[in-house]
Amino acid sequence: MxxxxxxxxxxxxxxxxxxxxxxxxxxxxxxxxxxxxxxxxxxxxxxxxxxxxxxxxxxxxxxxxxxxxxxxxxxxxxxxxxxxxxxxxxxxxxxxxxxxxxxxxxHPGFDEYVDSGKELLRTVDLDTLVTDRDGTVNNYCARYLTSIQSIYNAVFLTRFARTHVRKPVVLTSAPLDGLIEISVNPDGEFFYAASKGRECLDRDGRIRRLDISPEKQAAMDALNSRLSDLTGRPEYEKFTLIGSGLQFKFGQSTVARQDIGGSIDKTESEAFLATLEALVAELDPDERNFRIEDTGLDVEIILTVEAEGEGLKDFDKGDGVKFLDKELGLGLANGVGLICGDTGSDVPMLEAALSVSPQTRAIFVTRKQELAQRVTGLTGAALIVPEPDMLVTILGTL
Incomplete structure (x- = not known):
């Protein structure tokens, strides 16, 4: 070797x-x-x-x-x-x-948070884990493709997956290829769901995807071509080298405008956001195909979906959970699931799970009071911890 x-x-x-x-x-x-x-x-x-x-x-x-x-x-x-x-x-x-x-x-308060997490989970027989990756069960990295999962992290998560849940899912906004390239869990232990759940590598090595209409895919292809041209210009190339860089996903594309270290001047970052917004408006003047989600670090350009009673909306992780529940047979309505996240974009996962199983547990990693209150307002069976290592340890030592 x-x-x-x-x-x-x-x-x-x-x-x-x-x-x-x-x-x-x-x-x-x-x-x-x-x-x-x-x-x-x-x-x-x-x-x-x-x-x-x-x-x-x-x-x-x-x-x-x-x-x-x-x-x-x-x-x-x-x-x-x-x-x-x-x-x-x-x-x-x-x-x-x-x-x-x-x-x-x-980590201050480490043992107390870990004990609280164990108490939350010890009282139930879990069937399913659906968790975000970066900032949730993996510490943040300034670039996506070098955020290789650490050894202790993979040992703890795999041990939990083997012992405590029937169907463990890592669900992220990243593209599927990128997610696999940075994961070191043993093969076949996890379902890897990417592009907010539109695509998934199952534990048998098969790729499952939510259908996209030819018209929507043509719009996506046109967007990606223009994004490639734009970021190929010298003044914009730097945005492909920081944070998430430029990622073409299934039904969604991401362009970084800042990283966690704040390496891009604020004015320049905001100007690039405006450039991306203008590009999307040019390609989709009637707002039929795309929605923009700006995290402050990444600009997510997402294909719309038709939602019952809502009309057109962007595809979120809640939609991903619903698709995966049917596609993979997660059985969320028939058991107790654990949902883990660290940002507002992860809350729809919890909402989707709670809509079919009020017994759902949640552990979110955040220091933001607004997000913490949003999560605990949805369910009393939720715990907020400030560090990914705390969540990973809860799972790995349960």
């Missing part, structure tokens, strides 16, 4: 290649831990080489400096990649108990 050597990262391409290599390494480690096997010595050694390679990248202007083509330079926030590697090393070398003590030292 190929390990990872220490390398000098000079270009953005070098960085992406190194993080991609770390996925295979982490999958090996997760399999060994879950199977109770002795860990190959090259795994912690390779993780150490990965960390040293990342730490050695020169830092200036608040970011790690790497070269782009054409003599250009980019400054990146690599905190996620380094922090998760440090945590994985500590987890493998010191053991789970000591690792949990480290998390408790790092």
């Amino acid at each position: 190929a390990g990872i050597d220490r390398v000098e990262l000079k270009t953005l391409k070098d960085f992406y290649a190194l993080m991609a290599a770390s996925r295979n390494l982490r999958k090996r480690a997760v399999a060994a831990v879950l199977n109770g096997e002795t860990l190959d010595p090259d795994i912690p050694a390779s993780l150490a080489n990965l960390l040293e390679s990342l730490e050695a990248v020169p830092e200036e202007e608040g970011g790690k400096r790497l070269r782009l083509g054409g003599g250009r330079t980019i400054f990146l926030d690599m905190a996620y990649e380094m922090d998760e590697t440090r945590k994985d090393l500590f987890y493998l070398e010191e053991g789970e108990d000591t690792f949990l003590e480290m998390l408790a030292d790092f």
Whole structure:
């Protein structure tokens, strides 16, 4: 098995290649831990080489400096990649108990939140898990394609999926290919639902998709062509290199206008949003095909759907849950589900589940009081925690 050597990262391409290599390494480690096997010595050694390679990248202007083509330079926030590697090393070398003590030292109130989560879930037999990924069961990263799932994270989530739920689903706005490329859970353990639930990789490796009419798909293709042309211009290329970048999904496209580190000037970010809004208005003047959802970081351009009694609306994660419930036979109405999220866009998942099963449990990760009140206003069987590591630990140690 190929390990990872220490390398000098000079270009953005070098960085992406190194993080991609770390996925295979982490999958090996997760399999060994879950199977109770002795860990190959090259795994912690390779993780150490990965960390040293990342730490050695020169830092200036608040970011790690790497070269782009054409003599250009980019400054990146690599905190996620380094922090998760440090945590994985500590987890493998010191053991789970000591690792949990480290998390408790790092996150104020950790043990109390974890105990509350266990109490919420201990009293019911769960059938289904439907959870968002980034910011919910995975710590936020400044870029999507380098947010490789960490070893401890995959061990905890897989252990929960195997032991406590019949059908575990990761449901995200990201494209399906991207979601698979950054996940290190063992194959066949989770349903991976992407594009807000319009498409899904089931546990047998089959792709399921919600039908899109030829007319709607033609509108989507025209939009994506124009987005490619726009972001190919030098003044807009930077938006493909931060955060979510440019993602073509099934029935939806995403363009980043900012990242969690605030690397884009506020005025420039807002001007780019206005440019995207003007493009959509040009392509869809009657507002028949698209809706725009601006998260402050990403601009989501979403195909509309016909909703009974509502007319045209954007496809949300609640629609995704309803589709997946039928397509995958989740049986939400016949059991108790757990819904997990971290933003307002995840609330429709909870609403959809509660509409068929009032016993649904919810754990949301947020520090925003408005979102917390919105979630707890829907059900008394909800818990709010401030960190993804708390939620993951609740599930992994239940």
